[in-house]
Amino acid sequence: MMNLHLLKNNSARLAVSAALLLTALAGTVQAQTPKIALIDLKKTFEKYYKTIQADLQLKERATDSEKVLKGMVEDYQKASEEYKKIIDSANDQAVSADERDKRKKSAEAKVLEIQELEKNIQQFRRQTQGTLDEQKRRLRDQILKVIREEIDKQAKDGNFGLVLDTSAESMNQTPIIVYSANQTDLTDSVLKVLNQNAPPGVLDSAPAAAAEKEPAKAAPAGKTTPPARKN
Numbered sequence: 358m359m360n361l362h363l364l365k366n367n368s369a370r371l372a373v374s375a376a377l378l379l380t381a382l383a384g385t386v387q388a389q390t391p392k393i394a395l396i397d398l399k400k401t402f403e404k405y406y407k408t409i410q411a412d413l414q415l416k417e418r419a420t421d422s423e424k425v426l427k428g429m430v431e432d433y434q435k436a437s438e439e440y441k442k443i444i445d446s447a448n449d450q451a452v453s454a455d456e457r458d459k460r461k462k463s464a465e466a467k468v469l470e471i472q473e474l475e476k477n478i479q480q481f482r483r484q485t486q487g488t489l490d491e492q493k494r495r496l497r498d499q500i501l502k503v504i505r506e507e508i509d510k511q512a513k514d515g516n517f518g519l520v521l522d523t524s525a526e527s528m529n530q531t532p533i534i535v536y537s538a539n540q541t542d543l544t545d546s547v548l549k550v551l552n553q554n555a556p557p558g559v560l561d562s563a564p565a566a567a568a569e570k571e572p573a574k575a576a577p578a579g580k581t582t583p584p585a586r587k588n
Contacts (some may be wrong), residue, residue, distance in 0.1 A: 381423065382576070392518050393513060393520075394540060394542070395537060396521075396543045396547060397522070398504070398525070399522075400544055401547055401551070402504065404548055405504065405551050407499075407500050409559055411496040413498070422481075422485045429474065429480065431477050433471065443463050447464055469575045495542045503551070507551055508543065508547055511547060512543070515541065518551045521537075533550055
């Protein structure tokens with residue numbers, strides 16, 4: 358009976374010790390858990406007035422490029438029509454053989470002209486698209502830098518150890534954050550600071566939220582894209 362009593366006492370002491378250890382560990386884990394805030398980075402990016410201005414700027418540049426390209430295409434089409442007429446006239450049996458040969462040589466020269474025009478069109482398209490892509494990337498990086506700086510500032514001021522993007526998606530295009538409760542959302546406060554110096558009327562236009570019409574046969578109109586949300 359004495360041994361059983363001692364065993365029970367020892368078991369009780371071990372249980373108490375284990376409970377105290379678990380309590381201490383739970384407190385440590387809780388102390389190490391960072392204070393979490395949320396932000397909709399996509400919304401912040403698209404509603405920032407500098408993003409709206411960048412979209413308008415890129416669209417204007419793309420429109421100017423489209424006008425130039427349209428003129429080049431018209432020249433190409435005109436040269437193609439002229440070539441067809443020369444070919445038809447070169448096969449006219451009513452004129453002399455010398456005249457037909459002369460017209461055939463003229464047709465050959467026109468072919469070279471058409472090929473040069475086509476080459477210039479393709480080169481212009483590549484260069485224009487490359488320039489727009491580079492401008493879009495540069496503007497996007499500049500805008501994201503400003504946004505990140507304001508997020509960092511508000512996170513530090515609020516003593517947050519972690520800020521999660523609620524607009525982030527997985528590789529399967531499913532939300533990464535499927536549930537959150539009682540977490541501070543910094544989206545509106547960050548946008549308020551970012552847009553405090555917005556020029557009048559800029560936020561009302563909000564082209565970033567509207568569907569853009571893609572130009573036909575020309576380099577697509579540039580549009581600043583929100584940060585990648587793939588993980």
